[in-house]
Amino acid sequence: MKILHLADLHLGKNVVGLSMIDSQRYVLDQAIDLCKKEGIKHIIISGDVYDRSIPPEEAVTLLNSFLSKAILDEKLSVYMISGNHDSKERLACFNGILEKQGLFIDSNINKDLSMHKHTIEESGLxxxxxxxxxxxPGEVRVLSGDDSIKDFEKAVIKVLDNNKLDDAVINILNAHYFVTGNEEPIRSDSEVRTSVGTIEQISYKVFDGYDYVALGHLHCPQHIGREAVRYAGSPLKYSVDEIKQKKCFTIIDIKSKNDISINKIDIKPLYEFVYLEGTVDELTQNSEVKDDRIVFFRLTDTSHVLNAATRLKIKYPHYVGLEYINIKDDVDGSEAGLSKEEGFEELSTSEQFDKFFRFITEKDLDQTQKDAVQSVVDELEKEA
Ligand SMILES: [Mn+2]
Known part of the structure; x- marks a missing residue:
């Protein structure tokens, strides 16, 4: 029996102002095709379904269309949990009704610390x-009344200890945490680190009783400690430091309790996400021929080029940033931040805000908004 393991979809995500929604739709359609081709009947989604607790409309629409295709058209069942990016309440809304259709959404554990459990009985398994x-951890501390629970590992151990496993069957855990092994896990800039002041790491050993641990949270597909403790990873590259990563679909192939293997299938993105190196002049030759790859530029020019970003965007509409690799101060500028944009520092405060607003919302401020910003800036400058 085969199960498709997905995680960290982050539907609705923008990468440096660039919407990923078309790429996400493309990848989810691929997932459905894969299920048909491989005879997969079950999908596990290990959290961070949405990128934000209040997802944009197009993200909700996309999830609805994906789940409808999977469940209504293909008769698959889907087991989904919330991650740190999801709103528990919004994600799990209507879950009691949806379970009847084969859609299991869990965003909490029970008050007695038992986890929601879903049983599949198929082909003798x-x-x-x-x-x-x-x-x-605080939620587990309150539920259990155990005041010694201060970090994630203790909290998870407490929950797992309260869930006795039936060793005669195959046990899968679907979880969304930062799990570590003997080696340092591969992390990515697109993972937001949430818990300030609380120890996040959980040892993979905590999950020893499970035959497969389907993890979400880290965006690079990888196993932790043992083969069967595995991050599916995000299906797309969501930050510049992920350009070198290989994203894949993870198929859990279960023949028996002692014969579980993993099959990784490369994901074909709608647009490749790449580094391009060269001078602005070299890179903008034949500007009329568009290049739709998502590009972070490593410019070899030895001095800053006027309007570099604007010129690059004509040929590369999916531009996500640049750095000058031959200019000393810029060598570490791997972040495609707005403040790195040329001439940004020289702008007035309200002009900077104008740019920032456009960067975030992709809209210009109207005159009323401009006036409001200007009056706040004037006031602040007066105070200063
Ligand atoms: Mn994530």
Whole structure:
């Protein structure tokens, strides 16, 4: 029996102002095709379904269309948990009704610390899928009344200890946490580190009783400690430091309790996400021929080029940033930040805000908004 393991979809995400929605739709359609081709009947989604707790409309529409295709058209069942980016309440809305259709959304554990459990019985196999969504140590501390629970590992151990496993069946845990092994896990800039002051790391050893641990949270597909403790990773590259990563679909192929193997299938993105190196002049030759790859530029020019970004964007509409690799101060400028844009520092405060607003919303301020910003700036400058 095969299960598709997905995680960290981050539907609705923008990468440096660039919407990923078309790429996300493309990848989810690919997932459906893969299920048809491989005879996969079940999908696990390990959290961070949406990028934000209040997702944009197009993200909700996309999830709806994906789940409808999977569940209504293809008769798949889907087991989904919330991650640190999701709103528990919004994601799990209507879950009692949806379970009847084969859509299991869990964003909490029960008050007695038991996890929601879903059983699959198929081709002579019995599988229990346990849901351990992203919950804070404080929640487990309150539920258990155990004041010694201060970090994520202790909280998770407490929950797992309260869930006795049936060792005769195949046990899968669906979880969204920062799990570590003997080696340092590969991290990415697009993972937001949420818990200030609380130790996030959980040892993979905590999950020893499970035959497969479907993880979400880290965006690079990888196993932690042992083969069967695995991050599916985000299906797309969501930050510049992920350009070198290989994104894949993770298929769990279960023949028996002692014969579980992993099959990784490369994901074909709608647009490749690449580094391009060269001078602005070299890179903007034949500007009339568009290049639709998502590009972070490593410029070899030895001095800053006027309007570099504007010129590059004509040929490369999916521009996400640049750095000058031959200018000393810029060598570490791997972040495609707005403040790195040429001439930004020289602008007045309200002009900077204008740019910032456009960067975030892709809209210009109207006159009323401009006046409001100007009056706040004037006031602040007066105070200063
Ligand atoms: Mn994530």
């Amino acid at each position: 019995k599988i229990n899928i346990y849901s351990l969504p992203y919950i804070f």
